[in-house]
Amino acid sequence: MEELLSNGVSHETLPESYILPLDKRPGLIINKTIPVIDLADHNHANTSIQILQAGKEFGFFQVVNHGIKEEVIREMKNIAKEFFQLPIEDKIVYCSEDLYKFPRLHTSTTRENKLEKKVWRDCLKFVCHPVDLQSNDQFPQKPSGFREIGPIYAKVTRELALKILKLISEGLKLDENFFNGELSDGTSITNINFYPPCPDPSLALGLVSHCDPNLITILLQDDHVSGLQVLHNGDWIAVDPIPNAFVVNVGHILEFVTNGILKSVEHRAVTSSTLSRISLATFINPVSDCVIAPAQQLIDENNAQNFKAFKLKEFLSTYFGQLGDTASTVNAFKI
Numbered sequence: 001m002e003e004l005l006s007n008g009v010s011h012e013t014l015p016e017s018y019i020l021p022l023d024k025r026p027g028l029i030i031n032k033t034i035p036v037i038d039l040a041d042h043n044h045a046n047t048s049i050q051i052l053q054a055g056k057e058f059g060f061f062q063v064v065n066h067g068i069k070e071e072v073i074r075e076m077k078n079i080a081k082e083f084f085q086l087p088i089e090d091k092i093v094y095c096s097e098d099l100y101k102f103p104r105l106h107t108s109t110t111r112e113n114k115l116e117k118k119v120w121r122d123c124l125k126f127v128c129h130p131v132d133l134q135s136n137d138q139f140p141q142k143p144s145g146f147r148e149i150g151p152i153y154a155k156v157t158r159e160l161a162l163k164i165l166k167l168i169s170e171g172l173k174l175d176e177n178f179f180n181g182e183l184s185d186g187t188s189i190t191n192i193n194f195y196p197p198c199p200d201p202s203l204a205l206g207l208v209s210h211c212d213p214n215l216i217t218i219l220l221q222d223d224h225v226s227g228l229q230v231l232h233n234g235d236w237i238a239v240d241p242i243p244n245a246f247v248v249n250v251g252h253i254l255e256f257v258t259n260g261i262l263k264s265v266e267h268r269a270v271t272s273s274t275l276s277r278i279s280l281a282t283f284i285n286p287v288s289d290c291v292i293a294p295a296q297q298l299i300d301e302n303n304a305q306n307f308k309a310f311k312l313k314e315f316l317s318t319y320f321g322q323l324g325d326t327a328s329t330v331n332a333f334k335i
């Protein structure tokens with residue numbers, strides 16, 4: 001098994017297996033920002049419009065005044081940091097080659113992307129929906145406090161996702177419960193991404209460019225360390241952290257069911273030479289036997305159906321078979 005980056009040893013040089021080809025390395029970014037949307041705005045219709053515009057143009061936006069308590073955010077971030085600071089013996093028990101074992105801690109391999117290069121990231125994955133409050137092994141046992149804050153964080157991020165999905169359905173004039181049920185009720189996962197200081201951030205990435213394969217992603221960034229970049233009209237823009245804000249992005253499934261109105265957009269994570277960075281990405285998923293198809297209400301004589309109907313399983317095997325290559329994944333489902 002690949003050795004974790006967070007093994008307690010500092011890294012002096014960047015191994016060859018992380019050095020990306022020239023055209024895939026982080027380069028210039030342009031001076032632009034993704035929209036910031038205030039969810040406390042009492043003008044519901046206005047909020048819906050802003051979300052739709054951001055989803056169409058950027059596939060990404062940040063939300064503030066979302067109603068999630070600062071203490072919950074702070075505590076979850078602290079636990080996430082403490083997890084990666086645990087001695088290696090406490091972390092190794094969660095390491096597994098089995099992709100379906102949760103919680104699962106892993107580092108990257110050269111088999112995850114078409115570049116056959118590793119990325120500068122360790123990742124802890126846990127199931128955040130459904131939460132089984134009877135069993136206590138859904139969340140890691142250490143650090144102490146994980147099993148208290150984990151279920152709370154899982155609940156509030158899910159509520160936030162459902163609130164945003166409702167605003168999207170209102171903006172698109174779909175039934176307000178359109179996204180409830182099988183489109184959002186599948187097993188959902190939170191990734192805690194840990195990017196340690198990298199010996200040469202100009203040669204490597206924390207995550208290579210990808211789109212998320214799920215419905216919608218609720219991402220909590222590090223308060224201070226920037227790292228997320230989003231592709232916009234061929235240029236990369238940095239998503240600078242706003243303390244206590246969440247970044248929201250459209251996954252492939254949301255692009256398909258909105259018939260391409262909302263865009264799933266490529267993004268990546270860069271690293272820092274001096275600072276470690278943590279992000280928590282919560283992926284909302286459809287149920288596994290769900291049939292995904294563009295909403296019928298969005299199709300008429302002026303709006304042709306852009307994507308076929310398909311089974312979620314079929315899509316996921318294409319996505320992972322193409323190693324996250326967006327163009328070939330989306331093309332396979334286009335009409």
Ligand SMILES: O=C(O)CCC(=O)C(=O)O
Nearest residue numbers: 191193227228269279281
């Ligand atoms: O670390 C980040 O900000 C990006 C994380 C991400 O894109 C992911 O986990 O899919």
Ligand SMILES: [Fe+2]
Nearest residue numbers: 210211212267
């Ligand atoms: Fe992502």
